[in-house]
Amino acid sequence: MNLRSPGPTPCPEDVLQAMGRQMIHHRSPAFAEIVGRVTEGLKTIFETKNDLYCLSASGTGALEAMVVNFLSPGDRVFVVSIGVFGDRFATIAETYGADVTKLDFEWGTAADPSAVEQAVSEGGPFKAVLVTHNETSTGVTNDLEAIAAAARRAQPGVLMLVDAISSLGSIRCKVDEWELDVIATGSQKGWMVPPGLAMISISERGWQAYEESTMPSFYFDLGKAKTFLAKGQTPWTPAISIFFALDVALGRLLEEGVDGIIERHQRIADLTRNGVKSLGLELLAVEDRASNTVTAVRVPDGVEWKTLYQMLQDDYDTLIEGGQGPLAGKIFRIGHLGWVTGEDIEITMKALSQALPRVGHQLPEATPAS
Ligand SMILES: *Cc1c(COP(=O)(O)O)cnc(C)c1O
Numbered sequence: 001m002n003l004r005s006p007g008p009t010p011c012p013e014d015v016l017q018a019m020g021r022q023m024i025h026h027r028s029p030a031f032a033e034i035v036g037r038v039t040e041g042l043k044t045i046f047e048t049k050n051d052l053y054c055l056s057a058s059g060t061g062a063l064e065a066m067v068v069n070f071l072s073p074g075d076r077v078f079v080v081s082i083g084v085f086g087d088r089f090a091t092i093a094e095t096y097g098a099d100v101t102k103l104d105f106e107w108g109t110a111a112d113p114s115a116v117e118q119a120v121s122e123g124g125p126f127k128a129v130l131v132t133h134n135e136t137s138t139g140v141t142n143d144l145e146a147i148a149a150a151a152r153r154a155q156p157g158v159l160m161l162v163d164a165i166s167s168l169g170s171i172r173c174k175v176d177e178w179e180l181d182v183i184a185t186g187s188q189k190g191w192m193v194p195p196g197l198a199m200i201s202i203s204e205r206g207w208q209a210y211e212e213s214t215m216p217s218f219y220f221d222l223g224k225a226k227t228f229l230a231k232g233q234t235p236w237t238p239a240i241s242i243f244f245a246l247d248v249a250l251g252r253l254l255e256e257g258v259d260g261i262i263e264r265h266q267r268i269a270d271l272t273r274n275g276v277k278s279l280g281l282e283l284l285a286v287e288d289r290a291s292n293t294v295t296a297v298r299v300p301d302g303v304e305w306k307t308l309y310q311m312l313q314d315d316y317d318t319l320i321e322g323g324q325g326p327l328a329g330k331i332f333r334i335g336h337l338g339w340v341t342g343e344d345i346e347i348t349m350k351a352l353s354q355a356l357p358r359v360g361h362q363l364p365e366a367t368p369a370s
Contacts (some may be wrong), residue, residue, distance in 0.1 A: 002318040004348050006136045006166055006294040006335035007059075008188040008195050011245065012252070015192055018244040026240060032232025034247050039229070041250035042199050045258055046168060046183070048175035052201040053225040054246075056239040059165035059186030061220065062198035064092050066130075066161045066182050068217035070209040073097035075127040078120055080111045080147065084137035084324045089130045089163055096215055101126070107138045107327065108296070110289035113150035121154035128159040128209070133183075134167035137324045139285045139296030139333060141171055145178045152179070159209050165189055168199075169253065170265045170293045170337045181206040187242055190265070190293060190337040192249040196242035265292040268336045268345060275349035276334070279356060280364040284331050293337035296323070298330065300361040305329045308359045316351035 003010050024030045035054070043052050055061055071077060071093065079090040079102040090102045103119050105111050111131070120126060129151045134141045148160050162183040164173050170190030175183055181203040188195035202210070202222060210223065224235040253261055269292035273283065276297050284296035299305045305322055309332070312318045323331040334348060357363060 002316075002344065002347055002351070004334050004336070004344070005319060005321045006189070006333055006337060007186065009190070009192065009335060009338035009340070011192050011194060012249070012339050015245045015248045018248040019194070019241040021241070021244050023240060026238055027233055029232070031240070031243075034243050035229070035232055035234065038243060038247050038250060041254055043201070045250075045253060045261070046175045046201050047173070047177065047258065048201050050175065050201040050203045050206075051226060052199065053222060053229060054234070054238070054243070055198045055200060055220065055225070056196060056234070056236065056242075057198045057220075058195055059163075059184065059189070059198050060088070060092075062165070062184035062186070062200045063089055063163055065198075065200060065217075065220035065222060066184065067092050067096050067098065068213075068215045068220055069222045070159060070161065070182060070206060070213055071096065071098050071127060072212070072214040074099055076101065076125070078103070078123065078126040078129045078151075080116055080129065080131040080142070081105070082109065082111055082132065082138060082140055082142065083107050083135040085135055085163060085165070086132045087325075089132065093130060108140065108284040109286050110140050110142050111147055113143060113146040116147055117150035117154045120151050120158070124155045124158075126155065126158060128161050130161045131163070133162055133164040133173060134171055134291050134293055136166040136291075136294050136333075137296075137327065139283070139291045139294045140289050141167065141291045142289070144173065144180070148178050148180060157205070159205060166291075166293050166337065170261065171291070172262050175201055179203070181209075187246060191246065192252070192339040193245045194242060196239035197246060265337065268340055268342060269293070269295065271342055271345045272334055272336050272348075275345060278364070279349065279352055280361070284327075293335070295334045295336065296327075296331045297334065299332060300356070302360045303356070304359065305332060308332070308355060311355050311358065312351055316355060318348055318351040320348070
């Protein structure tokens with residue numbers, strides 16, 4: 001199956017095989033060695049010296065961990081939302097009793113840093129700014145560096161909590177340089193690993209907020225994660241097989257290097273965007289902020305998405321995801337993060353070029369070779 005979802009993503013054979021290993025005990029020196037190596041490897045790709053933990057959870061678990069460890073009920077927080085995942089972050093904070101001010105931008109566009117600066121400065125002070133780096137529901141990457149800087153101009157020292165679930169490990173994200181206090185990703189996105197681990201880093205300022213937080217937490221209490229990691233352990237039984245897989249995947253990623261990983265995603269994303277446009281399709285995202293991990297495409301007029309979705313799977317062995325929430329039926333999304341090659345994109349474009357005319361979309365005349 002040509003799995004072109006923005007998570008879960010396909011995994012290389014050696015990563016899958018690592019998961020077939022016999023269990024080791026999570027309080028053994030053998031596990032301590034793996035968790036130590038994995039944590040250091042992740043820090044290299046996060047471009048951070050901050051503390052970093054692997055939680056046995058999906059990405060949403062890490063977002064919930066941010067809320068319960070660094071906020072208190074009644075805290076005023078500012079959420080920047082450009083889609084489904086920004087909205088989800090706001091909902092989690094509200095669920096735990098934070099007082100949320102949300103600034104929405106039109107779906108398909110990126111957040112405007114100067115609008116963020118103005119809103120934080122007029123509406124503040126806030127305990128934290130919550131923001132999504134790469135909005136997987138719309139295929140847009142925010143200018144996180146500029147947004148963090150804008151928020152800090154409006155309110156120096158404000159805590160930045162970042163959902164980088166579909167960007168870290170694929171799109172440039174300089175955690176220390178951009179002063180991103182708490183930031184998380186998930187194993188099933190760009191990391192070439194099955195779902196099961198969420199990785200989160202925490203700055204000094206983050207730990208200060210942890211000390212001040214009165215929100216109750218138990219499973220996701222990051223203070224416990226800190227105590228246990230000092231012994232090469234996790235507080236609870238971790239997803240050991242996913243650690244095996246991540247250990248192997250990180251070996252590949254570190255060999256390629258951060259710059260290499262980012263350039264590869266840029267190149268594959270360009271191929272995808274060009275391919276889609278050559279089929280006479282339109283991107284949802286504004287061009288200059290289109291994501292390098294997921295491309296959101298408008299379903300052309302007259303085409304029934306459900307029919308195309310099913311046909312791609314049945315006749316072309318290709319899975320592309322639809323839109324979420326209000327975008328359901330209006331867009332589809334091609335994932336191109338993690339273990340993906342130009343050939344995978346060519347196969348996807350070929351499948352689309354054959355399926356689309358069958359569901360009522362006429363392809364543009366081929367441009368004659370000059
Ligand atoms: C996938 C994703 C999530 C949710 O992650 P789960 O692992 O499904 O819980 C949150 N935010 C973004 C930006 C994502 O891409």
